[in-house]
Amino acid sequence: MIGACLILLFSGLATGGDDLQSYRLSAGDKVRIAVFGEDDLTVTGQVSARGTISYPLLGELKVTGLTPGELEQLVTGRLRGPYLVDPRVSVSIEAYREFFVMGQVNRPGSFPYLPGLTVRKAISVAGGYTERASRSKVFVVSEGAAKQERKVGQDDSIGPGDTVIVKESFF
Numbered sequence: 001m002i003g004a005c006l007i008l009l010f011s012g013l014a015t016g017g018d019d020l021q022s023y024r025l026s027a028g029d030k031v032r033i034a035v036f037g038e039d040d041l042t043v044t045g046q047v048s049a050r051g052t053i054s055y056p057l058l059g060e061l062k063v064t065g066l067t068p069g070e071l072e073q074l075v076t077g078r079l080r081g082p083y084l085v086d087p088r089v090s091v092s093i094e095a096y097r098e099f100f101v102m103g104q105v106n107r108p109g110s111f112p113y114l115p116g117l118t119v120r121k122a123i124s125v126a127g128g129y130t131e132r133a134s135r136s137k138v139f140v141v142s143e144g145a146a147k148q149e150r151k152v153g154q155d156d157s158i159g160p161g162d163t164v165i166v167k168e169s170f171f
Helices: 002-010 015-024 070-081 117-126
Strands: 030-035 043-046 053-054 059-062 089-095 098-103 109-112 133-141 162-167
Touching: 015 098, 030 053, 030 070, 043 053, 053 070, 070 089, 070 109, 117 162
Parallel strands: 098 162
Antiparallel strands: 030 043, 030 089, 053 059, 098 109, 133 162
16 A cells, blocks of 8 residues: 555656766665676666675775766776777666655655655655644755755755654644
8 A cells, every 4th residue: 555655656756867867876775787788797786885886897886976877987987998898888776765754744764765756745755744743844954064954845855865854843
């Protein structure tokens, strides 16, 4: 039942080319690296807490902060010459790292991120507001150096690794 609701909720969230090209990889992302015609060099792996993925022939690749396109270029460049004449590499994201919802929601916790996610959809995935929730006191803490709460509206976007916080109403 929950799975069907999630499918319906996210059915309109197809990954657009711009979203994928600007997306930055980080720990927890599951990435598929494929080399056309080279099944032994096609792997799926999760970005480690150290920000790396283990790849055949090349060892540990530092991928945190790279876009999928930049990772394609990195793998292509390292395979070309010593291992392959003209490698055709593609990178796809199999699963994004999670986002978190806490505070006055019915099911606080971590949830799989999908591109196009808004605060409204995140709260819906977390079971909606509790009776004590203040709908005007919703904040997001994003990954990165600042890690400060910022007040957000229902239609504001959130990213992978973000934490949505719903504060309690006193009336």
